[in-house]
Amino acid sequence: xxxxxxxxxxxxxxxxxxxxxxxxxxxxxxxxxxxxxxxxxxxxxxxxxxxxxxxxxxxxxxxxxxxxxxxxxxxxxxxxxxxxxxxxxxxxxxxx
Numbered sequence: 533x534x535x536x537x538x539x540x541x542x543x544x545x546x547x548x549x550x551x552x553x554x555x556x557x558x559x560x561x562x563x564x565x566x567x568x569x570x571x572x573x574x575x576x577x578x579x580x581x582x583x584x585x586x587x588x589x590x591x592x593x594x595x596x597x598x599x600x601x602x603x604x605x606x607x608x609x610x611x612x613x614x615x616x617x618x619x620x621x622x623x624x625x626x627x628x
Contacts, residue, residue, distance in 0.1 A: 536582045539592030540604050547592040554587065575603060579610055589616070 537548040537555045548555035556578045563571065582589070589611065598605040 533586045533588065534582075536587045536589050537592055538589055538604065538607050540598070540602065543592035544604075547590075553590070554582065571603070572606060575607065576610060579607060583611075583614055583616075 535553040537544045537551070537553045539547065544555055545557075547553075556575055558574060563574075566574065593604060595604075595608050598608055
């Protein structure tokens, strides 16, 4: 079982680099060429793979402060819809 870092951009990248955990990453030239819908499809595919692998999730940003409509907010909503509950704490760790 591995750990995946989620959070607001760019904090999740910084934390992932510091601790060596997985993160969602697509080349920016490709990402910004995608429609918002296609960006979400790519993000959802990544989340599905991490869920299937049994990953744990930690956050670089406080989930309670996720901006509605942001990628982080959508990720949190998707994980919650898939039975993952958030426990706000200093580490902001998801657990099932």
